[in-house]
Amino acid sequence: MKIVVLIENRGPDQLETEHGLSFYIEYDGRKYLLDSGSTAKFMENAKLLNVDLKEVDEAVLSHAHYDHCGGFDELLKYNTRAGLYLRAGTKENCYSMVTKGEEYIGIPRGFLKKWSERIHYIGGDYSLAKGVYLIPHKINCEARTQKSGMFVKTSKGDRPDTFAHEQTMVFHTLKGMVLINSCSHAGIDTIIREVKETFPDKSIYAVLGGFHLMRHTPEQLAYTDGEVQKLAQLLLEEDIEHIYTGHCTGTKGYEIMKKTLGERIEYMETGKTIE
Secondary structure (H helix, E strand, O other): OEEEEEEOOOOOOOOOOOOOOEEEEEEOOEEEEEOOOOOOHHHHHHHHOOOOHHHOOEEEOOOOOHHHHOOHHHHHHHOOOOEEEEEOOOOOOEEEEEOOEEEEOOOOOOHHHHOOOOEEEEOOOEEEEOOEEEEEOOOOOHHHHHHHOEEEEEOOEEEEOOOOOOEEEEEEEOOEEEEEOOOOOOOHHHHHHHHHHHOOOOOEEEEEOOOOOEOOOOOOEOOOHHHHHHHHHHHHHOOOOEEEEOHHHOHHHHHHHHHHHHHHEEEOOOOOEEO
16 A cells, blocks of 8 residues: 655645645555645646556545645546545535634535536445445534534534534555544544444554644644643554644644654655555
């Protein structure tokens, strides 16, 4: 299995960076793209990293925020055969409360209609291929979203985002499961529990993605230092050998977790290849 971080919020000077995330994944002879960053900059990085995006077999959206789907329009034009897999609860209705008021943070307006023939809406646990699964949340995530200030607009007014549009990509390997959830809005602890309940006979070998610990800036936490330390301790007790995080974890959150997890945790950067 091979994973390439096509874009993240930091990386070497020769590659593009932005507030966004995109993974290219090779597994069992097939090629996947999970998320597409805020813009199509990830496609320029792919060329420099010798990744041929025309060869991607399937594309997946982890959740319906702009910084994970902003480049899919260009990707679907460039790659004319890959399908895009979204949760059935995905809509263009995600907002966040910021200092200046509410801000739209969702999928580009009109995207879902424009690409409806390439989009697959899925429900429940979904097998994308042998050993590859898309797992939704199975709990109510409102308590977590209240900390982040995120909500959705509905016909009945504004509602806390339950993240029915978020999913975890799970790969089964000989060393254990590899979990990728780009922002872990329900909490990486919740996601680990959900996946272990889904596959009770499997262990978790690696976890990748942001942990959504920051509030507005990488130095500002949505949680207390103690809560972040408790999360790090939980990951240590789960005996997960490799943890790759970044993006919405924030620098302060990462530094706190590093003290507990040591070499088990690494900060993802644009261009990083994991095998």
